[in-house]
Amino acid sequence: MDECNFMELMEEMAVQFTVNKKEHQLFVHDSHMISLTIQRQLVLDGAVFKDQLAELHKTASFVDKIYLDMPLNFEIFLPIRLPKPVVPTYDEKKRSVQFTRANYxxxxxxxxxxxxxxxxxxxxxxxxxxxxKLKTATSSSTGRTYDIKYSVLSLNDVPFVHQVVALDRDSNGKRFIRFDFILAVEFSGADLALPPYFKAPLSNRWIAYGRMTVDEDPNPAEWAVLVPKWQDASPGAALISLNCMVMLYRLMSAQQCYLFTLPGSIKLAFVMATEECGLDFQQISIADLTITTMFHQVFGNLYKAVAGNTIGDKTIKSRRLMAIRKQLLRARGIYAMLADAVLRNSISRNFVNAYFYYVDIPPPPECFYQSLVEVRNTDTKLKRKRAKGTPGQQDSGVEDTGHQWTGHQWRAK
Structure with missing residues (x-):
């Protein structure tokens, strides 16, 4: 089976999958229109959040079958400001904070x-x-009429990811704009400085959001602290990040891992990837950034929220949970294959087919991806700079797992 340089292949595909400029401009226009329509209705309702959703448009994504587009300054967190100053109490071990204000x-x-x-x-x-009350919104630019719906993904009976979906009425359910976001409170480092162990520049903003816990009851007064690493990214780095997510969405869509095509899931995984990589995420290769993002998707907790929000009677719910389980196993098989390709910087040329149609990817043995998880958690040399290597060359800083993904396991269906 013909092998090729994995790093170079990912760079080339990122260029090929760059979104169309005209379609992108139409999406940006319509997402702004829908965002402003929702904000105006909140004002008419006298809502507490009527002046808090100014950045809703940044959380938008455009989906058309296996195509994804997002703003260059995309966000998963929707930041709001608290009405009054508060007193923070930090927990270094949990990297969390509680905000209090007496007699308020x-x-x-x-x-x-x-x-x-x-x-x-x-x-x-x-x-x-x-x-x-709104139900629909019509664009003056594209003429499209969108049917708007709202839902949430909850953790421990508390909304975690808010989802607004605007479905293009004439697309037969295939084209829509959706806003996926996690509510966060925002602070300026100059106004409310973080302790030194967060290593946060005073000039930067920082946010706090509800801790994502699945196996324990969280304290509702406790907020996870995050210093966004992507907020100061150059336009070039931002475009690379966007292309990584576009490619990941396309791959998961073509491979029918729909659980991992939720734009909110991809964006949250990207945030976790930038936390792992630090500011170096702007220099690492597209292949490394993609696989690091995918790691946080398939081994993270958000899929548990999707499973926990499954509805239906006992039979239907059981069937849906089984489908989620199958998608998870398949996604981990894809991750194992790509992680091995990163380690060897080599992959079958047939890999490109996986971005266009369903291919046979048998799940690897348990020891395969468990060993890769250990490598990703312990070996920082996986995060390589954009150096060009030769196909089949093993990164000397990474342990060979002994479970190589061979070309004969790729069979198009």
Whole structure:
């Protein structure tokens, strides 16, 4: 089976899958229009969040079958500002914070503390009310009429990912704009400085969001701290990041791993990848950034939220959970194949087919991807610079797992 340089192949495909400029401009226009329509309705409703969703358009994504587009300054977090100054209490071990203000009453607070549950339930209520009144929005630029719906992915009965989907009425359900976001509170480092162990420049903003816990009951007054690494990315680095997510979406769509095609899932995984890579994420290869992002998707917790939000009677729910499980196993098989390609910087040329149609990817043995997980968690040399290597060359800093992915396992269906 003909092998090729994996790093170079990913760079070439990223150029090929760059979104069409005209379509991108139309998407940006319509996403702004839908965002402003929702904000105007919140104002008419006298909602608490009426002045808080100015950056909603940055959380938008355009989906048309296996094509994905997002703004260059895309966001997964929707930042809001608290109405009054607060006193922070930090937890270094958990990298979390609690915000308090004595003798103050506001819907964002429960007692003296800013409350994750209160904020998200209130936003859910106000968006449900606003969108149930709107129902549709029509673009003056494209002439498209969008049917708007709202839903959430919840963790521990608290909304975690808010989802607004605007479906193009004439697309037979194949084309839509969706806004996927996690509510966060935003601060300027100059106004509220983080402790030194966060290594946050005073000039930078930082955000806090509800901790994503699946196996424990979280404290609703506790917020995870995040210093965004992508906020100061150059336009070139931002475009590379966007192309990585476009390629990942296309791959997962073609391989019918629909659980991992949720734009919110891809964006959150990218955030976790930038946290792992630090500011170096702007210099690493497209292949490394893609596989690091995918790692946080298939081994993260968000898919558990999707499973936990599955509805239906016992039979239907069981069938849907089984489908989720199959998609998870298949996605991990894809991850194992790509991670091995990164280690060897070599892959079959037939790999390109996986971006266009379904191919046979048998799940690897448990030891295969478990060993790769260990490598990704312990060996920083996986995050290589954009150096050109030769096909089949092993990165000397990475341990060979002994389980190579051979070309004969690729069979188009």
């Amino acid at each position: 009453q506001h819907p964002f607070f429960f007692g003296n503390a800013v409350n994750v549950k209160c904020l998200n339930l209130l936003l859910q209520s106000e968006l449900q009310r606003a969108i149930s």
